[in-house]
Amino acid sequence: MADEKDKLTIVMFSGNLDHALAGFTLATTAASMGMEVNMFFTYWGLNIIKKNEGKIRSRGLMKKMLNFMNRGGSKRLKLSRFNMFGLGTWMMKKLMKDANVPSLDEMITMAQEMGVKLVPCSTTCGVMGLSEKDAFRENIASLAGAAFFLNEARESKITLFI
Amino acid sequence: MKADKTLDCVGFYCPMPIVKTSEKIKELKPGEILEIIADDKGIKQDMPAWCQTTGHEFVGMEEAGGEIRVYVKKTHQ
Numbered sequence: 001m002a003d004e005k006d007k008l009t010i011v012m013f014s015g016n017l018d019h020a021l022a023g024f025t026l027a028t029t030a031a032s033m034g035m036e037v038n039m040f041f042t043y044w045g046l047n048i049i050k051k052n053e054g055k056i057r058s059r060g061l062m063k064k065m066l067n068f069m070n071r072g073g074s075k076r077l078k079l080s081r082f083n084m085f086g087l088g089t090w091m092m093k094k095l096m097k098d099a100n101v102p103s104l105d106e107m108i109t110m111a112q113e114m115g116v117k118l119v120p121c122s123t124t125c126g127v128m129g130l131s132e133k134d135a136f137r138e139n140i141a142s143l144a145g146a147a148f149f150l151n152e153a154r155e156s157k158i159t160l161f162i
Numbered sequence: 163m164k165a166d167k168t169l170d171c172v173g174f175y176c177p178m179p180i181v182k183t184s185e186k187i188k189e190l191k192p193g194e195i196l197e198i199i200a201d202d203k204g205i206k207q208d209m210p211a212w213c214q215t216t217g218h219e220f221v222g223m224e225e226a227g228g229e230i231r232v233y234v235k236k237t238h239q
Contacts, residue, residue: 032184
């Protein structure tokens with residue numbers, strides 16, 4: 001085994017349920033393989049780590065509107081295809097449950113317990129009016145920018161954009 | 163094959179057998195063998211790959227009646 005620690009860095013750009021599941025499947029597996037894992041959430045990807053309960057506060061009419069229409073939260077995400085007004089997503093979740101596959105929410109918690117670092121992008125948080133304290137689930141890493149991501153990516157053997 | 167501990171992953175798909183293995187292996191001492199029982203065929207490729215990355219030894223595999231038994235020797239803490 002190499003002394004140098006393998007590292008995986010993933011940009012989570014999409015807020016679709018299927019994309020998020022793919023990302024967290026790889027993240028938890030990499031952590032199981034002893035790799036250090038960083039996930040950097042930007043744009044719609046931020047929806048994956050938004051808190052599921054309660055109201056997301058933001059200032060200004062446009063930001064309020066955006067966060068109302070784009071509420072996010074791991075339990076609210078939809079499939080990128082065959083959503084069919086929620087029916088397709090509901091069916092996929094049912095199939096996954098029947099197949100004993102953990103839900104996205106369970107996978108995120110599992111990843112966090114395994115030491116996967118979840119980093120929200122500071123710029124998109126600023127633009128969309130998301131506060132580090134209020135908008136996200138618990139145990140999220142500090143907001144960071146592109147330089148942080150690039151520095152992590154430079155040290156990573158694997159970098160993905162999902 | 164004789165194993166020191168067994169992990170039942172029947173009914174679980176990727177990544178759960180690998181995630182559970184990485185947890186379970188912590189309970190073993192170096193030199194001991196962990197048996198993993200699974201029915202997701204992906205494990206035939208995944209477990210040797212996990213061993214290659216983590217440095218634990220892939221000892222062997224038996225397949226019977228849709229069940230796959232994989233044996234991994236813990237080589238280090």
